[in-house]
Amino acid sequence: MRKGLMALTVLALAGCGAAEAGRRATTAPTIAPVERPSATDRLASAVGLRKEQPAMRWGEDNPEWTEAALSALQSEGVTLLSTVPSDVMQFCPGYARQTRENRAAFWAGLVSAVAHHEGAAQGSRWGLLRLSRPQSQEGACGAGEDGAGNLRCAVRIMAQEVGRDGAIAGGTEAQGGRGWRGVARSWMPLRSKEKRAEIAGWTRRQSYCR
Template structure:
């Protein structure tokens, strides 16, 4: 009898030990009773959806050099600068902007960018007659807008040598880097020979300065013709006046509340 009792007690102790120290493999199975099978992926499946990404459209505005082959990339170089290191320029309203572009203050971003393209292209006509390899001042100034290499180095332009400044896109990118400093500093284009005029001689000549003004003012983006159609605020005289307390007239065809 004692033997049977001892056997039963021993079996109970073994069972308790088994519950206290379960088999790890069994525990994993119990904790994950319905582990899903690995998903079968076809070798032909595309890992990422090849949905085309919309590219930001860049409309190239009219410029004074448009008659020259390859000049479109010059305008694009200015637009790219206006969206990177010269991004602040279109946000500014220079104090003398009315002489260059009357529609500029009320224009949208695209029209303002177009003005800067037009202005630089008009300046380049007087600096180099649109010749990217032009060298002036006895070998001191280079490229489309005649930049002095030490000036390019001071403003940390990509093109820092005379030879590099003959690259039209790099020359224009450097010009916008300079203007991005001088125009915000002076808040003018040429008044008092500051702003853009601080670094470019044609603005110091009344004849050349007025020619640049005349050319930019004649462009659609400066006359307002190219402006997008925005909602216009309704004049005050249309609709009920603020201080008018008289009842609104009843529309025709609507019966009054008393049935008359």
Template sequence: MLVAWFLGGSVAVMPGLAVSAEPPGPAAVQVTESSDFSDRSAIKVGTVGDTAPTRVPRPPARDPFLPEARWDHRPGAGMWTRGLLAALNGPAAPLAETLPQDISDWCPAYAQNPPKLRRAFWVGVMSALARHESRHRPEAVGGGGLYHGLLQILPGTARGYGCMAKDGASLRDPVRNLSCAARIMARTVTRDGAVALKDGRRAGIAADWGPMTKSSMRAEMAAWTREQSYCALGPVLVSPRPKARPERVVERIAAL
């Protein structure tokens, strides 16, 4: 038995193999050897590009909700808020699960709010605190070079709480600074069960941030958060439940 190999434009003939009469396509040519040298095995010709293209999934849509923050007038503040929300959905998630005993002074609607609006409150209170700490200046350095960034964090404190930002330069990055602050507050607020005061003594955020220990500043910050939409008492914002499909529509879908 003879076989023809197509090499470039030439034909090579070899015994012991079978060949089809049709010329090969643009893809590679596969020749199968017959077991008894009497069967005629066809050359299998593939088509170039017959593999389906890999589909790259689209990233999930970004939640457009941005709560009111006291730094909204600053350039790039939207990124600060989004970065802080990411931390509140991650390592600082326990904050939204906690019901501080003094929360009614800060956010009357907090107890009835869903987690999304509870996280909005923590964005608000941190933005109010940052106004007193740094005047919303990410590059601020205070205490003779000891405290850095929006919420004036000491590098040693950041390292002690396991923050990603561990030095002054990193803490002057606004998103890293806020993420670190959220991590610290998630520990102290849940430990003390308070935003700033517990049984008349400083607790929660006031354990690490001076403005929270001063009654005038504390009252000013609480007055601002109470005025925000996510702290106003009213109906809880929930997504409407979809209406049930008519039975005939359900039957048609099931039959497909």
């Protein structure tokens, strides 16, 4: 009889312990929800970009332009990342040994440096990089007033021209400018010796070109 009472007591205590454990489990604080990444972080994760944006000639005031250029370099302009132009040493001495991320940063930086000089252009050219309307149509671009769309268009045209000529810039002023190669086919600043030197000097100083 005494043994039976002791067994019942042990079972009762065990039941109380289980009930208490269950109560604690149901009343314990839940794990804090994971903070959802921002749109910038999601874009960076999707296309393999760094969170801290690389240096651009337009500065830090237009991050959406930087994102647009870098994103385009993972799609329309992706061939640029595996291309080593014949004159790349003038613009980016460390380009050949750089990662894809740094190569993308260079091309985006080059676009920003050209845009810096194109900003003062007038006349029939339009948009951030002053694309002419025939150029825009050839590159299947949207409205030139859309900065991000304009940059995507510029990257697409740049990939076509650098891929065709194997050079960033070069050529001659003879034949009405038809002798220019690479990016200089479409953007006037790279046809100017002074502006070309200034653009190359700026890109050479950036960390992604060392």
